[in-house]
Amino acid sequence: MKKGVFTLEPLSCPSCIKKIEGALKKMNGVKEVNVLxxxxxxxxxxxxxxxxxxxxxxxxxxxxxxxLAQKVS
Incomplete structure (x- = not known):
């Protein structure tokens, strides 16, 4: 298992969280998603x-x- 942190441009609305989390959770192999x-x-x-x-x-x-940036460990 790998951990990835993706830095985005500033998010403008809390509904962005559900949109991103929903799409990533549907991806095969993605086990956990947390949008800050x-x-x-x-x-x-x-x-x-x-x-x-x-x-x-x-x-x-x-x-x-x-x-803007991606860090994988």
Missing amino acids: FNSSKVRTQFDEELVTAEEIQHTIVKLGYPV
Whole structure:
């Protein structure tokens, strides 16, 4: 399991949290998602054999939220 933290541009509304969490939780291999509204970060835990950090980032960007930084450990 890997942990990923994606830093986004500032989120403008709390409904953004549900939109991002809903989309990422549907991804095969994503086990945990936590969107931090105040710091505009998305924390994930995922199985790197099923999904990559780049795929997660691509999904976030497709939703309309530019990713400024990505950290995977």
